């Protein structure tokens with residue numbers, strides 16, 4: 001498998017540290033609000049990458065953190081007149097609700113920064129002891145000049161960064177690019193005891209600490225949205241490699257933005273939809289199909305129109321799934337004939353092609369095209385006269401290729417039957433209420449779906465035309 005490694009700016013063959021295992025860490029949300037669908041893109045992309053590794057036989061250890069202490073959390077707690085802990089509790093629950101609805105698999109571990117304070121303090125202490133960090137008035141800063149490779153991820157050098165930095169008002173820092181590992185407590189802020197007095201951890205150190213504690217000092221993959229490349233990930237590398245003297249992550253992966261009118265969707269620009277708002281109107285599989293229709297390294301523009309197009313595309317795929325389910329229920333059980341054998345071989349060719357494109361840096365856009373090509377072929381080759389087996393194999397292949405994308409896993413027939421039953425009951429209720437116009441309309445709607453009703457002494461029966 002090939003991965004585009006942001007560190008080297010090139011695609012590289014993926015070689016795991018431990019055979020058949022992937023240790024990956026993805027930066028998770030700051031839990032002070034509902035997440036928006038820009039965040040959702042990053043979560044869905046890494047969920048898909050994780051699922052695809054699993055599909056290819058890897059055992060994936062997937063860690064995604066919750067940032068549950070920072071300025072935004074404190075501000076939010078003050079606004080709501082509650083504690084940072086309560087805000088975290090509330091929005092972590094909301095995160096799980098929306099992430100589950102988006103069919104995002106639960107991580108192996110979702111560590112919270114505040115559960116790792118002892119480890120964070122130890123990490124910072126090691127950096128101070130090794131001369132990479134210094135203490136000023138209860139704050140601890142990382143001294144970027146001491147880490148010779150600073151800038152290697154974002155491909156910048158320290159001199160340029162210093163020149164570009166705004167005149168730093170904080171004169172206590174030795175260099176404008178130095179960053180806080182530990183922040184001394186300000187009045188009213190939550191704080192923990194440390195060798196430098198009461199305070200709280202900086203943002204970057206939490207990820208370095210949790211990644212190394214849970215996955216090891218060198219991990220396979222570190223990921224996040226592209227906005228995290230600098231300074232967050234650059235700083236994570238500096239801290240981790242300064243302390244451990246070995247590479248932090250072998251592959252760095254960054255997901256491009258979900259934009260609105262070519263601008264990043266973000267809370268601060270107020271151009272966002274929460275995932276929850278979108279999920280009220282669209283099925284999670286529609287959202288996933290839309291998100292994965294572009295390659296993860298290309299920005300995508302969000303619009304309701306594009307979501308509607310994704311919905312129509314997904315309906316077409318489910319139409320085929322429904323037909324196959326019907327054929328499986330009704331077709332005869334017999335040996336495959338030669339034509340069918342040849343057809344199945346052709347279908348396995350689509351699977352090979354799918355693996356080929358997905359192995360190439362998780363090209364979900366091409367993977368989805370392969371599924372559509374395969375489904376088109378199934379539509380023109382399978383019908384009521386086909387054998388049960390060929391329909392079964394076709395359906396399981398569709399589901400198999402949809403699996404890593406988190407789509408195409410639902411049953412249509414079961415759902416259709418529920419829907420018909422619901423409409424029949426609605427019609428009965430309309431008749432009881434003498435609303436014959438509505439009752440007739442429901443009968444017509446069902447007819448348009450290919451369903452006819454028969455009123456019998458033992459109740460209403462339906463059958464497919």
Ligand code: AMP
Pocket residue numbers: 027028029030037038039040041042224225226227228255256257258259264265266
């Ligand atoms: P935050 O809660 O803002 O730290 O963001 C959580 C994750 O979502 C991070 O990996 C961000 O890089 C990512 N993210 C934020 N906005 C967007 C966006 N518009 N498109 C894609 N990813 C985003």
Ligand code: ZN
Pocket residue numbers: 026027028207232
């Ligand atoms: Zn992080």
